[in-house]
Structures are given as structure tokens and as C-alpha cells.
Amino acid sequence: DTAVSQTPKYLVTQMGNDKSIKCEQNLGHDTMYWYKQDSKKFLKIMFSYNNKELIINETVPNRFSPKSPDKAHLNLHINSLELGDSAVYFCASSQAGTGAFFGQGTRLTVV
Amino acid sequence: QQQVKQSPQSLIVQKGGISIINCAYENTAFDYFPWYQQFPGKGPALLIAIRPDVSEKKEGRFTISFNKSAKQFSLHIMDSQPGDSATYFCAASKSSNTGKLIFGQGTTLQVKP
Numbered sequence: 001d002t003a004v005s006q007t008p009k010y011l012v013t014q015m016g017n018d019k020s021i022k023c024e025q026n027l028g029h030d031t032m033y034w035y036k037q038d039s040k041k042f043l044k045i046m047f048s049y050n051n052k053e054l055i056i057n058e059t060v061p062n063r064f065s066p067k068s069p070d071k072a073h074l075n076l077h078i079n080s081l082e083l084g085d086s087a088v089y090f091c092a093s094s095q096a097g098t099g100a101f102f103g104q105g106t107r108l109t110v111v
Numbered sequence: 112q113q114q115v116k117q118s119p120q121s122l123i124v125q126k127g128g129i130s131i132i133n134c135a136y137e138n139t140a141f142d143y144f145p146w147y148q149q150f151p152g153k154g155p156a157l158l159i160a161i162r163p164d165v166s167e168k169k170e171g172r173f174t175i176s177f178n179k180s181a182k183q184f185s186l187h188i189m190d191s192q193p194g195d196s197a198t199y200f201c202a203a204s205k206s207s208n209t210g211k212l213i214f215g216q217g218t219t220l221q222v223k224p
Binding site: 004031033035040041042043044045048055090092093094096097098099100101102103104105 | 143145147149152153154155156157160198200202204206208209210211212213214216217
């Protein structure tokens, strides 16, 4: 059983399109996250979300929006995609006192 | 402002040797310090973590050393193996949200047979 799963694994799309990445965790964790890994492998948090609070990294453009239908899911919706959005996006989850457990990533390429 | 600084950027070690990766942090409010291992095409995997109330934590061949006064911590990989070749990231977070991680820049480790 995959603990944190995200789809799709690869996503190629044109500039200006809107796309979504789905994430599900079966660990029963309270908090979920989206991270972005750039071409230099640098990892940066985008969002932290639990039932009570959404924390947005102030550097994230408002074209990016997390949507959580329930505790086990946190999807990432991106509007008006730009070339600079090309990166690997990781979903993760954690329980209080533990580090984050990551999914396998979605490689987004904007052409 | 880079809150967690990691070095070296890359490291080559012979099989059986010791790999050492260092990190320094700035925010004294951080109180959870994990290390992650990432293989190509995979997500980062939690390797080992430490809190500032201890100076060292060991799990198998992996050891974290922590120096609270210097705001530094390091990962030691003993008896390094070719299968350890990966990118390693240090990170830091606060106990209020331990999964909200600030990562170092990463170290690419190559262990030669």
C-alpha cells in the first residue's frame, strides 16, 4: 500500500492552461503539504493544511490553490500555467511530532 | 535568506568509508531536525531525525550529531555503500508543525565501489 500517492506522475501542458494534481494519503495523518522541487533540486514548502488551518508560503503565486475534499486528500490546482512553473511537485503528510512523508512526485513541464 | 545551509554540495566516498554532511540553521525556534534521502525519480524519504535535547542519535549506519550552541548538525554514514548513493537533505521545523520543513540545499553523495 502506497502511503502518500499522487497523480499524475508526469504532466506536460501548454502555457496558459489550468491543471490539477491529486494527492491521497492513507496514513491517517492530520496535516498535508505541497512542496516544490526546482531544477537544482531545492525543496520549498508551498502549503501546509489541516482541518483547521491553511498556511500559505508568501512566495507562492495566487495562481496556485490547494483544495481538500476531506482529511485524506489535498489536491493542487494551478491556473494560467507559466514556463517557470515547470518543476517537480511533491505532496506530503505528517502527524504531530513526526517529519513529513512524501509522495513520489509529479513532474510538471510547461511548454 | 537561507535559513538552513548545507555542505558540501557534492561528496565522493569510497566504499566502506565515512560520509559526513553538515548543516547549520539560523532560527533558534527550530526544534526538529530530520534528514532525508532521495533517489532519482523518487520522493524524499525520512532517514533519521533528532531533537535538540540530545546531542547524538544513531540508527544503524546513520548517526546525527547535534550542537545546539553552534546551531549545527551533521549526518554521518558509516561503512558507506554504493547503494547509499543519493541526494541527502537536512531540514528543520518547529514542533508546532514538524512537517512544515525548511530544507538545506542538498548533497549529492556518490559511493564508489
